[in-house]
Amino acid sequence: MEKTYNAQAFETRIYKLWENANAFTPSSEKDAKPFTIIMPPPNANDPLHIGHAMFLTVEDIFIRYHRMKGDATLWLPGADHAGIETQFVFEKKLKKEGKSRFDFDRHTLFQMIWTYVQENKDIAVNQMKAIGASADWSRFCFTLDPKIVTLVLQNFMRLHEKGLIYRDLRLINYCTKCGTGYSELEAKHEERIDPFIYIRYGPFTIGTVRPETKFRDTALAVHAHDPRYKDHIGKTYEIQGLLGPIRMTVISDPDVDPAFGTGIMKVTPAHDPHDFELGKRYKLPITPIIDFSGRMDFSWYINDPSFSTKLKKYQERAKQYHGMPVAKARALIIEHLKEDGLLEKIDTSYKHTVATCYRCGNVLEPLPLPQFFLKVSPLTKKVIHHIKEKKVRIHGPGYDKILLHWLKNLKDWNISRQIVWGIRIPAWYSVRDNPTMRVTFLTKEDALISGEIKDLLQTYSLNEIRTGLQTLSAPVSASYVVSDTSPGEDYLQETDTFDTWFSSGQWPFITLQSLGINDYERFYPTQIMETAYDILIFWVMRMLMLGIELTGTVPFSDVYLHGLVRDEKGQKMSKSKGNVINPMDVIEKYGADALRMALVMSTTAGKDSNTGEDKIRGMRNFTNKIWNAARYIAMQSQQPTANNQLQKKGDKIFQKHVNAIIKTMTKQLDALRPGLAAETVYQEFWYYFCDVAIEEHKKGTISFPALLNGFKTFLKLLHPFVPFVTEGIWQELKDKNESLLITASWPKIANNT
RNA sequence: GGACUUGUAGCUCAGUUGGUUAGAGCGUUGCAUUGACAUUGCAAAGGUCAGAGGUUCGAAUCCUCUCAAGUCCACCA
Numbered sequence: 001m002e003k004t005y006n007a008q009a010f011e012t013r014i015y016k017l018w019e020n021a022n023a024f025t026p027s028s029e030k031d032a033k034p035f036t037i038i039m040p041p042p043n044a045n046d047p048l049h050i051g052h053a054m055f056l057t058v059e060d061i062f063i064r065y066h067r068m069k070g071d072a073t074l075w076l077p078g079a080d081h082a083g084i085e086t087q088f089v090f091e092k093k094l095k096k097e098g099k100s101r102f103d104f105d106r107h108t109l110f111q112m113i114w115t116y117v118q119e120n121k122d123i124a125v126n127q128m129k130a131i132g133a134s135a136d137w138s139r140f141c142f143t144l145d146p147k148i149v150t151l152v153l154q155n156f157m158r159l160h161e162k163g164l165i166y167r168d169l170r171l172i173n174y175c176t177k178c179g180t181g182y183s184e185l186e187a188k189h190e191e192r193i194d195p196f197i198y199i200r201y202g203p204f205t206i207g208t209v210r211p212e213t214k215f216r217d218t219a220l221a222v223h224a225h226d227p228r229y230k231d232h233i234g235k236t237y238e239i240q241g242l243l244g245p246i247r248m249t250v251i252s253d254p255d256v257d258p259a260f261g262t263g264i265m266k267v268t269p270a271h272d273p274h275d276f277e278l279g280k281r282y283k284l285p286i287t288p289i290i291d292f293s294g295r296m297d298f299s300w301y302i303n304d305p306s307f308s309t310k311l312k313k314y315q316e317r318a319k320q321y322h323g324m325p326v327a328k329a330r331a332l333i334i335e336h337l338k339e340d341g342l343l344e345k346i347d348t349s350y351k352h353t354v355a356t357c358y359r360c361g362n363v364l365e366p367l368p369l370p371q372f373f374l375k376v377s378p379l380t381k382k383v384i385h386h387i388k389e390k391k392v393r394i395h396g397p398g399y400d401k402i403l404l405h406w407l408k409n410l411k412d413w414n415i416s417r418q419i420v421w422g423i424r425i426p427a428w429y430s431v432r433d434n435p436t437m438r439v440t441f442l443t444k445e446d447a448l449i450s451g452e453i454k455d456l457l458q459t460y461s462l463n464e465i466r467t468g469l470q471t472l473s474a475p476v477s478a479s480y481v482v483s484d485t486s487p488g489e490d491y492l493q494e495t496d497t498f499d500t501w502f503s504s505g506q507w508p509f510i511t512l513q514s515l516g517i518n519d520y521e522r523f524y525p526t527q528i529m530e531t532a533y534d535i536l537i538f539w540v541m542r543m544l545m546l547g548i549e550l551t552g553t554v555p556f557s558d559v560y561l562h563g564l565v566r567d568e569k570g571q572k573m574s575k576s577k578g579n580v581i582n583p584m585d586v587i588e589k590y591g592a593d594a595l596r597m598a599l600v601m602s603t604t605a606g607k608d609s610n611t612g613e614d615k616i617r618g619m620r621n622f623t624n625k626i627w628n629a630a631r632y633i634a635m636q637s638q639q640p641t642a643n644n645q646l647q648k649k650g651d652k653i654f655q656k657h658v659n660a661i662i663k664t665m666t667k668q669l670d671a672l673r674p675g676l677a678a679e680t681v682y683q684e685f686w687y688y689f690c691d692v693a694i695e696e697h698k699k700g701t702i703s704f705p706a707l708l709n710g711f712k713t714f715l716k717l718l719h720p721f722v723p724f725v726t727e728g729i730w731q732e733l734k735d736k737n738e739s740l741l742i743t744a745s746w747p748k749i750a751n752n753t
Numbered sequence: 754g755g756a757c758u759u760g761u762a763g764c765u766c767a768g769u770u771g772g773u774u775a776g777a778g779c780g781u782u783g784c785a786u787u788g789a790c791a792u793u794g795c796a797a798a799g800g801u802c803a804g805a806g807g808u809u810c811g812a813a814u815c816c817u818c819u820c821a822a823g824u825c826c827a828c829c830a
Contacts, residue, residue, distance in 0.1 A: 003790075004790080189826085189827075196830095207830070255828095256829095275830075355828095397759090398757045399758095402825070405757090405825095406826090598778095601767090602765090602766055602767045602768095602777070602778075604766095604767075606758085607758085607766095608823095609765085611765090614764095614765090614778080614779050615765080618792090619778085621790095621792040621793090624792045627789090628790035628793085631789045631790075633789085676767075676768085679767065679768095679778095682778090690789090
């Protein structure tokens with residue numbers, strides 16, 4: 001044996017040894033208790049980062065422990081198509097090549113992303129193997145596998161049959177840069193200081209940060225008890241605006257805060273969530289003035305028959321605004337307000353929060369768009385019940401409360417996304433029944449071919465429309481049929497795809513179901529869901545909601561949330577800061593075992609940990625310590641059992657101590673405390689086994705067989721944490737009748753009487 | 754504005770039904786090298802467990818308040 005442990009020389013070989021022995025497939029023994037972890041599927045386009053290494057390590061520890069305990073242990077790996085994320089990355093790549101998504105039709109774009117993702121998926125799997133993940137690769141699932149897609153569609157249909165799906169016009173958080181809407185979870189609120197503008201508005205003064213939307217105001221609202229405005233309620237005024245006079249009625253609503261601004265607000269239902277609610281309440285029209293590319297839309301004014309009768313000034317202004325980006329238009333409109341003497345004052349220190357795109361940082365535009373929604377309250381009620389019944393336990397301080405808070409306040413889930421990369425919503429609109437439906441071809445060549453379906457049908461055959469179809473906009477009143485196959489010749493399918501979390505929210509059971517009824521019946525519900533706390537709401541909550549609704553049971557009994565891995569100064573790792581630890585570099589330098597130990601040792605559920613190279617180096621030293629203990633053992637010649645009173649006594653004390661360690665570690669692992677268990681085994685191996693037991697043996701007070709036995713026990717206890725070095729040593733020291741450490745049995749407390 | 758979490762050695766953190774002298778990694782200081790290991794061993798320094806009060810025979814641990822740090826949530830035009 002070499003003097004120091006060389007991880008590189010072992011790891012690949014050892015992993016092959018396990019793979020060749022089929023060690024990762026669950027035992028088929030009938031009375032073996034099933035133990036299942038569904039791996040959080042990494043984004044298929046992502047190379048592995050330290051966060052992946054974290055969950056792979058923690059989960060692999062649980063998996064290896066249960067496998068050694070003799071459970072039928074399944075760790076099911078997979079990959080997520082990660083709709084928006086992936087399409088965004090791909091579009092960036094296109095941009096570098098001087099292209100855009102609008103250069104391709106729907107089908108071609110999907111195929112291109114598919115190919116791109118396929119290449120990256122294989123890299124990710126190899127990296128997961130390098131970390132030592134003992135997952136069952138033969139059961140690998142991808143969210144866009146045909147079988148998975150079929151199940152997602154069927155489950156959508158089931159939810160629809162249960163009356164939990166509806167289509168509605170709502171103001172959605174729309175990112176005009178990314179070209180898609182989001183759910184409430186994906187909006188990031190940021191504090192901003194924006195000018196607050198006071199505008200002379202007929203007999204009133206109104207305050208707003210968004211003067212550009214005022215052209216489509218539908219009413220003025222005040223609080224009923226406000227003495228300043230009480231007498232105006234119900235009255236209609238002619239108000240001089242930038243495009244001529246408009247008529248506006250004053251309504252009263254208890255939600256209007258008299259203390260804010262001037263106490264009177266303009267109502268713009270199409271562009272403000274609060275106003276949208278008011279609009280609904282008082283049946284005000286929803287009249288947009290901003291389009292989905294984030295530009296001003298004055299076509300309603302320009303195309304109005306009375307346009308030619310307007311003042312020249314107004315005509316020019318409208319033409320000028322039309323098509324202008326929102327921010328630019330706002331500045332210009334402020335100028336025009338000044339010009340017309342309508343600007344009262346500007347408060348430049350107004351602080352408020354705006355919703356921004358969690359991904360690109362662009363300010364989200366609330367825009368009216370018909371979307372599919374999932375009613376959540378019947379689902380969240382069931383989840384709350386299951387949590388209270390302790391059918392599912394959350395590990396990580398405070399996160400049970402956060403989850404419950406969300407469950408109690410959750411709004412209906414917008415599951416439509418206006419992207420191509422995903423599972424297309426199986427809703428079909430009849431061309432015959434919905435003649436006002438529009439299709440838009442977004443390829444440059446076809447950009448002009450848009451219009452009412454009726455006209456298109458005359459020019460093109462239906463098949464041609466389907467192939468090139470980019471987006472379809474059906475009015476909110478359009479009738480639709482939910483079906484996983486086309487209901488008939490004259491139907492067009494919804495072009496929106498599902499929110500990625502809608503499919504990954506079903507992951508624990510659709511994976512197993514896609515693998516066959518046997519797997520589903522044997523391994524569902526699963527035991528542990530292990531993931532980072534930052535996707536508790538996005539993912540874990542959704543899995544609980546959909547799992548309980550669609551399978552009648554909690555998809556997992558324990559949720560273990562690990563913290564985020566930060567650098568040694570506690571800063572978030574990011575490429576721009578240059579403090580990123582690449583797991584593959586670490587493995588090359590120090591070995592996978594050192595990385596694993598560094599990630600898990602002394603960490604607790606739900607708390608961030610700071611990991612620097614010093615810690616990893618320290619853990620590399622630990623693997624070397626194990627190696628050298630093995631060298632010492634290997635150097636001893638076989639000696640008979642304890643042959644004197646001193647050794648008998650020494651062996652007994654040694655055995656007793658080892659038993660205590662087995663007991664402690666078993667308890668810690670059962671309690672889902674891998675960080676503590678790692679610390680225990682580290683301490684006990686180094687400061688007890690090496691510093692005490694081996695020294696005792698040198699003095700002759702512990703017999704060799706007892707020492708060897710104890711060492712083998714330690715290898716087993718160490719194995720879930722540092723699988724490579726322990727298996728490597730095991731192969732050197734094992735008896736003839738022993739085979740692999742990975743499948744050896746977890747130590748039981750030996751009777752030493 | 755709400756909610757949650759944290760404050761333990763120079764640094765990074767463990768310490769879960771409250772129980773002798775509060776632990777580890779890294780760092781620091783001294784000594785040790787032909788017999789497993791210098792990626793080491795032995796020894797040492799370093800803590801009023803944020804502060805104050807309370808419960809208790811006993812508190813880092815439970816309760817209250819104060820101070821500090823962080824995270825999440827929230828439509829105020």
